[in-house]
Amino acid sequence: MKLDINIEKNAAKYEVIIKNGLIQNLSEEIKNVYSGKKIAVLTDENIFELYCSKLESSLNEQFDVSFIIIKTGENSKTLSVLEFVYAKLSEYNIQRSDLIIAFGGGVVGDLTGFAASTYLRGIDYIQVPTSLIAQTDSCIGGKTAVNLAEGKNLAGSFYHPKAVLIDTDFLLTLSDKYIKDGMGEIIKYACIKDLSLFQFLMNIKSKHELFENIEKIVHTCLSIKKQLIEFDEKDKGIRMLLNFGHTIGHAIEKYYSFQITHGEAVAAGMLIITKNSERIGYTEIGTYEKLKAISDNFNIQCNLDNYNKKEIKKYILSDKKNLNNNINLILLKKIGESFIHNVPVNAVDEFITP
Numbered sequence: 001m002k003l004d005i006n007i008e009k010n011a012a013k014y015e016v017i018i019k020n021g022l023i024q025n026l027s028e029e030i031k032n033v034y035s036g037k038k039i040a041v042l043t044d045e046n047i048f049e050l051y052c053s054k055l056e057s058s059l060n061e062q063f064d065v066s067f068i069i070i071k072t073g074e075n076s077k078t079l080s081v082l083e084f085v086y087a088k089l090s091e092y093n094i095q096r097s098d099l100i101i102a103f104g105g106g107v108v109g110d111l112t113g114f115a116a117s118t119y120l121r122g123i124d125y126i127q128v129p130t131s132l133i134a135q136t137d138s139c140i141g142g143k144t145a146v147n148l149a150e151g152k153n154l155a156g157s158f159y160h161p162k163a164v165l166i167d168t169d170f171l172l173t174l175s176d177k178y179i180k181d182g183m184g185e186i187i188k189y190a191c192i193k194d195l196s197l198f199q200f201l202m203n204i205k206s207k208h209e210l211f212e213n214i215e216k217i218v219h220t221c222l223s224i225k226k227q228l229i230e231f232d233e234k235d236k237g238i239r240m241l242l243n244f245g246h247t248i249g250h251a252i253e254k255y256y257s258f259q260i261t262h263g264e265a266v267a268a269g270m271l272i273i274t275k276n277s278e279r280i281g282y283t284e285i286g287t288y289e290k291l292k293a294i295s296d297n298f299n300i301q302c303n304l305d306n307y308n309k310k311e312i313k314k315y316i317l318s319d320k321k322n323l324n325n326n327i328n329l330i331l332l333k334k335i336g337e338s339f340i341h342n343v344p345v346n347a348v349d350e351f352i353t354p
């Protein structure tokens with residue numbers, strides 16, 4: 001399956017290829033967008049161990065490949081790891097005409113994108129996403145970032161890859177925890193834009209069935225994201241719909257010291273805001289129940305014991321997306337239809353009661 005991304009006013013144009021077993025033809029796909037020899041592959045320890053030999057045998061005949069390996073996990077999305085990446089790029093004598101590949105999950109993708117956008121004032125890069133979140137979400141749209149002590153994704157840029165190459169077979173080695181995380185985001189896409197995806201997901205009864213349909217699901221999610229980012233690259237309008245569940249979700253992650261995973265926190269955020277928007281009258285009655293049923297179908301629940309509304313609100317208000325004492329909440333009209341609801345910060349309380 002293919003998808004063409006064409007960001008408004010030709011700011012960027014690239015192709016997304018989604019295919020199981022694509023790793024075997026990686027060199028051919030890369031050659032469609034890159035005519036040089038030298039490639040730096042950035043990956044994490046975990047993925048390197050799982051896929052290093054497969055990747056080497058796929059690339060080594062055609063390219064001169066060097067690896068930059070970072071520690072696994074969110075703690076690698078920092079300025080100090082970025083500095084390590086710059087040092088490695090310099091050690092390998094990577095020039096502006098060379099290529100970087102982000103080979104991994106969202107952490108590797110965000111870090112590589114930022115390194116590529118800044119090293120030598122910009123080098124081309126390709127995304128080869130390996131986690132469900134990376135394949136359905138972070139691999140397109142061009143948001144790159146590292147975290148600062150003051151908060152997540154606070155230093156970054158918009159910098160698009162030259163191509164996105166997705167092999168869904170990588171997902172076979174992903175742990176259930178991260179599958180669940182990805183499912184939180186997939187449910188989000190269905191809620192904001194696609195009733196038929198929602199119904200399709202409701203009928204999936206096993207992991208086997210999920211994986212049988214994963215190419216189609218990845219393609220559907222990226223098609224939804226494509227529609228939003230092509231017209232709103234910089235997140236000033238409709239792209240914000242992608243934040244459904246995230247305003248409360250991010251606050252939950254922080255309040256529970258990241259003991260609740262991102263997907264679970266987003267699912268909780270979607271449920272909480274929908275319960276309240278339904279009560280207030282913005283959302284069709286019964287939407288919350290449907291959302292609860294789909295979360296249960298994928299066993300995405302989290303324990304919100306000791307949820308403290310005041311503290312959650314504090315985290316919500318420290319979010320970088322707040323402007324002039326107002327906040328954009330994403331609400332559902334019904335499943336498959338969403339809208340941006342701008343409220344003054346003092347009105348946030350009525351949307352965050354669990």
Ligand SMILES: NC(=O)c1ccc[n+]([C@@H]2O[C@H](COP(=O)([O-])OP(=O)(O)OC[C@H]3O[C@@H](n4cnc5c(N)ncnc54)[C@H](O)[C@@H]3O)[C@@H](O)[C@H]2O)c1
Nearest residue numbers: 046072073105106107108130131133134138143170173174
């Ligand atoms: N740029 C964007 O638009 C965007 C969108 C969503 C999320 N993000 C970012 O993405 C990050 C979360 O992404 P993530 O969940 O992929 O995190 P991650 O990169 O930490 O990957 C999660 C875990 O899965 C492992 N993994 C990845 N692929 C694997 C595979 N095929 N087999 C076995 N294990 C594998 C990783 O080693 C890691 O342990 C966050 O930093 C978030 O901010 C960015």
